[in-house]
Amino acid sequence: MSTAVRDPGTPYVFSNDRPTARQLLDALGQMHDPFTIRRLTEAGVAPGSRWLEIGAGAGTIAGWLADQVGPDGEVIATDVRPQHIREHAGVTVLQHNIVTDELPGGQFDGIHARAVLQHLPERHEVLARLAGALKPGGVLVVEEMEAGWSKSVLATPDDRLHEITAHYETALQQVLRTAGNDPTWCRGLFTAMEKVGLEEVDTQSWQGAWRGGTGAALLASAGSTEQRERLIAAGMTADELDLLATLGLDPRVVLRGILLLSTSGRRAA
Secondary structure, three states, rough: OOOOOOOHHHHHHHOOOOOOOHHHHHHHHHHHHHHOOOOOOOHOOOOEEEEEEEOOOOOOHHHHHHHHHHOOOOOEEOOOOHHHHHOOOOEEEEEEOOOOOOOOOOOOOEEEEEEHHHHOOHHHHHHHHHHHHHEEEEEEEEEEEEOOHHOOOOEEOOOOOHHHHHHHHHHHHHHHHHOOOOOOOHHHHHHHHHHOOOOOEEEEEEEEEOOOOOHHHHHHHHHHHHHHHHHHHHHOOOOHHHHHHHOOOOOEEEEOEEEEEEEEEEEEO
């Protein structure tokens, strides 16, 4: 498997400082939160337990975890740029870089990260650190996306969208790889968890379908705007991006969602 390397000085592609960040985070939550909650419920979130949420984004999952663990539990939500994490009385927000900063002290009953490690060239080292921060019997749930924009169009009033989404996938993958993202990581995660000593490793997936202005369609629209300069440099045209931004909000459009692979593993008791 090839290793993606971030060019020196290249920032994280989907920065929380960009104007469209909240829109992108909300689209991701709309697509994936129900499935993530199902996976965490299956993993077991007990009252009084201690959880760590890496790359908490909008904080929706951290808030849900806090509701489950109750006042006797603890939820720490981290992000490099935590300004979008919604306030919740049961969530401690920490500005934190999972690559360069020490993990919060103590061990955790559970750790969750969604769409984080695939963006990090140091993903294997980070995975090992997270596994080591679990209590005996604790669970690690890591969820990563495998985009398939080129075959995502289920309905459209403009057939050009089929070709444009294919171009979008090619260009976006180039942008992401340059920034250190490994689009194959989601499929290698099962083996990676076993290699760091986790047991009962399991992977399940979710995709769904989304009308314009929601979920994956909203994500494509916002992403085409946020990454406009980089996507043009990667071969897309301004006209293609304008049409993608517009059609992504059109309720006549239906796009297949981004495939989310959710992999869990448990530290030996």
